[in-house]
Amino acid sequence: xxxxxxxxxxxxxxxxxxxxxxxxxxxxxxxxxxxxxxxxxxxxxxxxxxxxxxxxxxxxxxxxxxxxxxxxxxxxxxxxxxxxxxxxxxxxxxxxxxxxxxxxxxxxxxxxxxxxxxxxxxxxxxxxxxxxxxxxxxxxxxxxxxxxxxxxxxxxxxxxxxxxxxxxxxxxxxxxxxxxxxxxxxxxxxxxxxxxxxxxxxxxxxxxxxxxxxxxxxxxxxxxxxxxxxxxxxxxxxxxxxxxxxxxxxxxxxxxxxxxxxxxxxxxxxxxxxxxxxxxxxxxxxxxxxxxxxxxxxxxxxxxxxxxxxxxxxxxxxxxxxxxxxxxxxxxxxxxxxxxxxxxxxxxxxxxxxxxxxx
Amino acid sequence: xxxxxxxxxxxxxxxxxxxxxxxxxxxxxxxxxxxxxxxxxxxxxxxxxxxxxxxxxxxxxxxxxxxxxxxxxxxxxxxxxxxxxxxxxxxxxxxxxxxxxxxxxxxxxxxxxxxxxxxxxxxxxxxxxxxxxxxxxxxxxxxxxxxxxxxxxxxxxxxxxxxxxxxxxxxxxxxxxxxxxxxxxxxxxxxxxxxxxxxxxxxxxxxxxxxxxxxxxxxxxxxxxxxxxxxxxxxxxxxxxxxxxxxxxxxxxxxxxxxxxxxxxxxxxxxxxxxxxxxxxxxxxxxxxxxxxxxxxxxxxxxxxxxxxxxxxxxxxxxxxxxxxxxxxxxxxxxxxxxxxxxxxxxxxxxxxxxxxxx
Numbered sequence: 001x002x003x004x005x006x007x008x009x010x011x012x013x014x015x016x017x018x019x020x021x022x023x024x025x026x027x028x029x030x031x032x033x034x035x036x037x038x039x040x041x042x043x044x045x046x047x048x049x050x051x052x053x054x055x056x057x058x059x060x061x062x063x064x065x066x067x068x069x070x071x072x073x074x075x076x077x078x079x080x081x082x083x084x085x086x087x088x089x090x091x092x093x094x095x096x097x098x099x100x101x102x103x104x105x106x107x108x109x110x111x112x113x114x115x116x117x118x119x120x121x122x123x124x125x126x127x128x129x130x131x132x133x134x135x136x137x138x139x140x141x142x143x144x145x146x147x148x149x150x151x152x153x154x155x156x157x158x159x160x161x162x163x164x165x166x167x168x169x170x171x172x173x174x175x176x177x178x179x180x181x182x183x184x185x186x187x188x189x190x191x192x193x194x195x196x197x198x199x200x201x202x203x204x205x206x207x208x209x210x211x212x213x214x215x216x217x218x219x220x221x222x223x224x225x226x227x228x229x230x231x232x233x234x235x236x237x238x239x240x241x242x243x244x245x246x247x248x249x250x251x252x253x254x255x256x257x258x259x260x261x262x263x264x265x266x267x268x269x270x271x272x273x274x275x276x277x278x279x280x281x282x283x284x285x286x287x288x289x290x291x292x293x294x295x296x297x298x299x300x301x302x303x304x305x306x307x308x309x310x311x312x313x314x315x316x317x318x319x320x321x322x323x324x325x326x327x328x329x330x331x332x333x334x335x336x337x338x339x340x341x342x343x344x345x346x347x348x349x350x351x352x353x354x355x356x357x358x359x
Numbered sequence: 360x361x362x363x364x365x366x367x368x369x370x371x372x373x374x375x376x377x378x379x380x381x382x383x384x385x386x387x388x389x390x391x392x393x394x395x396x397x398x399x400x401x402x403x404x405x406x407x408x409x410x411x412x413x414x415x416x417x418x419x420x421x422x423x424x425x426x427x428x429x430x431x432x433x434x435x436x437x438x439x440x441x442x443x444x445x446x447x448x449x450x451x452x453x454x455x456x457x458x459x460x461x462x463x464x465x466x467x468x469x470x471x472x473x474x475x476x477x478x479x480x481x482x483x484x485x486x487x488x489x490x491x492x493x494x495x496x497x498x499x500x501x502x503x504x505x506x507x508x509x510x511x512x513x514x515x516x517x518x519x520x521x522x523x524x525x526x527x528x529x530x531x532x533x534x535x536x537x538x539x540x541x542x543x544x545x546x547x548x549x550x551x552x553x554x555x556x557x558x559x560x561x562x563x564x565x566x567x568x569x570x571x572x573x574x575x576x577x578x579x580x581x582x583x584x585x586x587x588x589x590x591x592x593x594x595x596x597x598x599x600x601x602x603x604x605x606x607x608x609x610x611x612x613x614x615x616x617x618x619x620x621x622x623x624x625x626x627x628x629x630x631x632x633x634x635x636x637x638x639x640x641x642x643x644x645x646x647x648x649x650x651x652x653x654x655x656x657x658x659x660x661x662x663x664x665x666x667x668x669x670x671x672x673x674x675x676x677x678x679x680x681x682x683x684x685x686x687x688x689x690x691x692x693x694x695x696x697x698x699x700x701x702x703x704x705x706x707x708x709x710x711x712x713x714x715x716x717x718x
Contacts (some may be wrong), residue, residue, distance in 0.1 A: 011388050027372045067441060074471065075437055
């Protein structure tokens with residue numbers, strides 16, 4: 001080994017020694033935070049989503065590289081989770097099975113070593129949290145192939161749980177075949193949205209292959225398992241299940257393709273400074289009801305980022321609206337808009353104010 | 360928020376700012392290491408398993424808490440992986456599908472953000488590494504329900520790949536039922552080894568239930584899926600697949616139940632100071648051949664920790680022996696013993712010298 005290399009390794013060792021000391025110093029501070037909170041409130045909870053979001057945002061703002069913001073965020077999430085684990089052991093239910101994007105989102109948000117409980121339906125995730133068997137649940141709310149997961153929205157009409165956070169996960173599309181010889185494929189199966197997401201890549205590399213939209217990417221992989229002349233698009237998880245090879249990875253045209261998940265629990269989350277508020281609003285189906293609904297928001301300068309309407313299951317001709325707005329329910333603009341909204345609508349429920357996902 | 364709490368949070372913020380600077384300083388040093396190595400050898404590899412093991416061992420030795428050694432090891436693995444990711448992007452093949460212990464072991468060892476390729480057989484893991492499509496492969500070598508994975512051993516008789524590392528993973532046993540009412544179950548299905556691992560717990564909590572050994576824990580879960588009066592033991596992964604609930608977790612009598620995996624590649628790994636060497640030895644099946652084999656090891660004071668014999672597939676009546684010894688092949692004692700061994704045995708191959716797994 002050269003002298004230069006030896007010197008650099010010594011320098012790295014010295015940095016690691018300093019970091020080790022700081023990590024333990026941080027853990028000691030976190031212990032004191034816990035003791036202080038317990039002295040003020042015997043039922044205090046130590047995990048504060050808004051505080052974590054503030055720390056991560058601050059680290060990204062201060063980060064001068066060479067480590068990328070995504071790496072810094074990942075490392076500090078793990079550091080925060082390790083300190084927290086000394087105070088309380090949290091268990092998180094998620095829509096399983098293991099190996100899905102929802103599991104990946106759970107580990108990304110709560111750290112690799114959090115206790116998890118994979119369950120087999122979105123309803124079961126809600127039940128596990130309601131019964132107190134886990135502290136939080138993680139459910140998908142929006143993905144690139146199915147759009148909004150309406151089943152998750154509907155659960156909020158039957159449950160008092162709140163949204164305590166959201167998680168964004170970058171999704172990649174892969175080309176999968178039985179054989180490596182993908183240049184010769186005649187057909188490409190996938191969900192229409194996946195086909196659309198890879199349009200430019202397919203135009204360039206497989207211009208003559210027929211693009212066949214099917215009900216899901218899993219269905220596409222299943223069809224390709226019996227067809228040497230076809231390829232499927234989708235997440236890498238599908239490949240080993242159907243005996244396919246990933247012959248090209250990350251072929252999506254837009255690298256910022258993400259999927260969104262919600263963290264559900266029974267906690268009121270304070271303002272982090274960059275928050276989203278989700279609302280459930282129900283109104284009579286009279287002409288112009290939607291306009292009436294949106295008016296107080298617009299008049300108070302509240303920025304609405306999403307609206308979904310869902311038929312009510314209990315009464316004919318009634319609708320639920322799910323709205324996302326920017327800001328925290330304690331912000332004056334949102335508070336005033338909600339006051340106004342409550343005069344017009346049958347139901348106005350704040351599903352939660354929570355930090356906007358940090359990538 | 361109390362003044363005390365505000366002061367503590369300020370202190371944590373200051374620590375985080377320092378850590379951020381150190382993390383980026385470390386990444387800059389790692390970049391310089393890479394440049395220095397490239398100047399000396401244009402084909403240099405930046406990931407050095409022995410160096411990583413030394414760093415982790417050093418951090419554990421210096422760790423004064425309150426963070427536990429396992430937490431410190433996890434955090435530094437992620438820090439090292441982040442720095443490395445700036446220099447080279449590694450992809451690792453593992454025995455899939457996603458959601459298995461082998462995936463968990465891969466992420467534990469190489470960090471959460473390493474690129475992975477799940478494949479559907481141990482042979483395929485070897486092929487992916489041999490073809491250079493991935494840098495390393497991860498395969499199980501020993502688990503609590505099946506013992507040594509002989510198929511992995513046999514692959515080394517057909518492949519020139521080397522062992523570059525090992526991974527230990529803590530395994531938990533769970534009690535799973537269709538319903539929460541587990542106290543009433545009449546039967547407990549599981550692999551015999553899982554039943555044995557939970558013996559004291561079962562004696563105490565389900566003394567009257569019949570214990571029925573079956574071929575695998577997956578088979579046990581499948582049987583329980585149709586039987587309200589039965590429970591299965593096994594890893595949590597099985598529960599959602601068969602619609603079972605985890606009614607009691609971590610019920611194994613011995614909390615140190617671990618499973619072992621090998622990292623395979625084409626790299627010679629230097630000595631870390633706490634290493635294991637795996638040998639493949641073949642000999643004629645003459646009387647006393649095993650004794651002859653072991654003698655040079657014993658005479659040189661080499662500590663043998665394991666031996667497995669496997670029939671050769673090519674010649675009748677010949678055996679392969681797989682041996683693990685403590686130390687590195689460059690250690691004088693092992694070097695001398697191997698010289699001696701080569702005079703007696705037909706084949707003596709060092710499968711690899713690599714750092715002993717750090718938990």
